[in-house]
Amino acid sequence: MIIEDFMSEVGETSIREKLVACLKSNPKTLPCIFFYDQSGSELFEKITKLEEYYPPKIEIPLLRSTAREFNGELKDCDIVELGSGDCSKISVFLDEVPEESRQTIVYYPVDVSREAIEKSGRTLQKKYPEMGLHGINADFLEHIEKIRGKRKRLFCFFGSTIGNLTEAKAMEFLKNLNSVMNKKDRLLLGMDMVKDIDVIERAYNDSQGITARFNKNILKVTNSHLRTDFNPDDFEHVAFFNKAYSRLEMHLRAKMDMEVTSPLLKESIILKKGEMIHTENSHKYTSGHIRKMADAAGLFLANIYTDEKKWFSLAEMVKR
Ligand code: SAH
Ligand code: AVI
Numbered sequence: 001m002i003i004e005d006f007m008s009e010v011g012e013t014s015i016r017e018k019l020v021a022c023l024k025s026n027p028k029t030l031p032c033i034f035f036y037d038q039s040g041s042e043l044f045e046k047i048t049k050l051e052e053y054y055p056p057k058i059e060i061p062l063l064r065s066t067a068r069e070f071n072g073e074l075k076d077c078d079i080v081e082l083g084s085g086d087c088s089k090i091s092v093f094l095d096e097v098p099e100e101s102r103q104t105i106v107y108y109p110v111d112v113s114r115e116a117i118e119k120s121g122r123t124l125q126k127k128y129p130e131m132g133l134h135g136i137n138a139d140f141l142e143h144i145e146k147i148r149g150k151r152k153r154l155f156c157f158f159g160s161t162i163g164n165l166t167e168a169k170a171m172e173f174l175k176n177l178n179s180v181m182n183k184k185d186r187l188l189l190g191m192d193m194v195k196d197i198d199v200i201e202r203a204y205n206d207s208q209g210i211t212a213r214f215n216k217n218i219l220k221v222t223n224s225h226l227r228t229d230f231n232p233d234d235f236e237h238v239a240f241f242n243k244a245y246s247r248l249e250m251h252l253r254a255k256m257d258m259e260v261t262s263p264l265l266k267e268s269i270i271l272k273k274g275e276m277i278h279t280e281n282s283h284k285y286t287s288g289h290i291r292k293m294a295d296a297a298g299l300f301l302a303n304i305y306t307d308e309k310k311w312f313s314l315a316e317m318v319k320r
Contacts, residue, residue, distance in 0.1 A: 001121040003135035006143040007112065015225050016264065023222075023269050023277075032164050032280045033139065034221045035214060036113050043214040045086050052206045054199065055160060055192050058312040060092050063158070066188070066305050066314055067096035070154075073186075076104045078149045081156040082140045084109035087120035089158040089190075091127065099130060106132030110147065112139050141169070144176050152184035160192035160312070163247070163283035170283070174297030178319065187299065187317040194284045195311050197241045204239035204248050204282070212237030215250050218279050228262040228269070238276060247283040251276040290315050 022029045036044070048056045074097055081090050087109055094102060107124065109117050117135040124133060136147060155177065162170050177187065204211050216232035223230050235252040242249050253276045260269040271277075283289075287304060290313065294301040299317040306313040 001118075001125060001133045001135055003114065003117055003121075003137055005114070006136070006138040006146055007114070010139065010142070012225070019222055019226055020265065028269075028271075028275070028277045030218050030222060030277055030279050032218075033112055034225075035218050035280070036111075036116070037217070037221050037224070038113075038115050040214060040217045040221065041085065041113050041116050043210060043217060046210045047206070047214060048088070050203075050206045050208065050210060052202045053211075054203055055190075055312055056089075058307050058309075059089065059158065059160075059190050059314070062305055062307060062312060062314050063089060063092045064096055067093040069305075071097065071101070074105060074154070075101045076151055078106045078108060078151050078153045079156060080108040080110060080136075080147060080149070080153050081158070082110050083157065083159065083161040084111050084120065085113075085116055085159070087124055090156065091124070093156075094128060094131070102128055103130045106134055106151075108134050108136055108147070110136040110138055110140055112137070141165075141173060144173075145180055147180065149182075149185075153182070153186075155181070155185065155187040157187065158190040160190050160282070162189060163192055163285070164280060165283075166281060167245075167283070170293065171296050174293060174299065178297050178299050181319050183319055185319065186302070187315075189315045189317060191285045191290060191313045191315055192282070193306070193311055193313055194246060194286050195309075197243075200241050200248055200284060201239065204250060205237075209237075211239065211250075215239075215252060215279055219252070226262050227264050228260050230260055234258060235277075241284075245281070245283070246285070246289070247281045249278065250280040250282075251278050285313070287313070 047053050111117050114137045121133055121135055215237045219230040219232045234255050238251040238253050254271040254273055256273050258271045294317050300320045302318050303316040304313050
């Protein structure tokens with residue numbers, strides 16, 4: 001499989017500058033893109049199998065039924081999946097597409113993790129040898145305009161990964177996507193919906209502590225870029241629903257006063273006992289939010305596919 005690489009143009013210096021700026025801000029933050037090194041991606045795969053983590057359990061059957069509705073539209077189509085991860089979602093979708101249509105499809109997994117593209121690419125190649133495959137190792141926030149296509153495209157953004165962006169970033173992202181979309185292109189956007197707060201908080205505070213390990217892994221990734229000496233065991237995993245922003249927030253709380261150093265940094269990073277590093281937002285939506293986002297991005301909301309409980313939605317958007 002060919003893998004186009006846009007990540008090597010992102011220099012280590014700019015990665016370090018970004019991390020340092022986030023750790024110097026008040027409150028301290030770490031960008032959630034840094035969760036996904038190899039062990040972070042593996043931990044996320046484990047999260048998707050947890051009993052408490054409900055989103056895939058609802059999105060997967062929705063993808064099955066939606067694929068059947070899309071069937072006729074998928075001939076001679078390029079499927080571009082943003083944040084494709086282990087590609088398990090697109091597999092569910094493709095299983096519903098007849099082989100004679102799949103022969104005409106080229107699938108483009110786009111992910112910041114090259115390992116994830118390579119591993120899932122091998123699985124897909126075996127499973128659907130008749131389908132074209134073309135990996136894109138890129139940051140969908142930075143490189144969206146580099147994703148070219150002559151044929152009609154179906155952009156897929158599953159798992160409610162859009163929810164990990166702030167409202168402003170999500171709008172900017174959708175506007176940029178709109179600007180690269182052509183008349184016949186479509187977007188299928190997975191969005192986790194507002195529901196009982198206990199259900200949401202349980203999903204991010206699982207009993208096996210896998211989400212806590214996923215959260216703390218961001219410190220290991222930070223250490224590998226900045227040569228800092230963060231000890232993940234010195235932090236507590238904190239996850240709660242922030243109603244004002246309609247989002248689940250993940251933080252890492254310092255268990256003690258600490259001074260984090262690096263040979264690359266002139267000044268050390270000081271944390272007080274109880275201080276939190278904000279690591280992730282996971283927005284939960286209403287149908288009102290979905291309409292507002294489509295409108296603000298200049299996209300037409302063609303359909304919302306949802307489950308009986310309205311826990312998860314697949315929003316279909318096209319150009320106006
Ligand atoms: N879509 C999959 C995976 C979700 S996890 C699912 O629903 O199960 C989020 C995925 O997006 C990870 O594979 C991560 O590496 C990727 N990702 C996160 N931020 C990204 C960015 N800015 N650009 C490209 N990929 C990103
Ligand atoms: C990838 N993303 C949509 C997941 C979420 O639910 O926000 C990441 C995650 N964080 C903790 N658990 C899962």
